[in-house]
Amino acid sequence: MENLKYKVVKTKKQYFEYCRMLEDLVVVKTKSKEEKDAIELLTLLIEKWDEDHNTFPDANPIELLRHLMDVNMLKSTDMANTLGISKSLFSDILNYRRGLSKDVIRKLSERFKVSQEMFNKTYKLVTPLNSHLKDASAMNTRKSLPAA
16 A cells, blocks of 8 residues: 555644745745645645634634734734735734724735634724724724713
8 A cells, every 4th residue: 555645633733844835935936737636635734724723713803813914923014014004004904993904814814824704703803983882893883972
């Protein structure tokens, strides 16, 4: 019997190794049939691990983003460049002042190889209109509040 090149992911070390391998394969411009098959298989194995070991089912997208940045040792500047946005906009996103756009969600999903649904969850934003109130926030919208 022939040895399998890829096996079911059982350890974090193996998971990160497969993620790195997948990333290397994805950046290749022209792919052979074997490379396309490897991409498909690695994606399935990584998604299975993610599904079984997802520790972020209730995490808001910003908590998830911060965690992924920590794990991948990325700085805000790196992420702003990767996403093609300004450092100040990225800072606003991390500090709950701005929401994630569809384009940013798509780019985050591609960068970290996770489902877009992980970043497409509702979370509370702090708006300038009510930031003077204790624990004031709004659900990704701005409201006109009567003067106090």
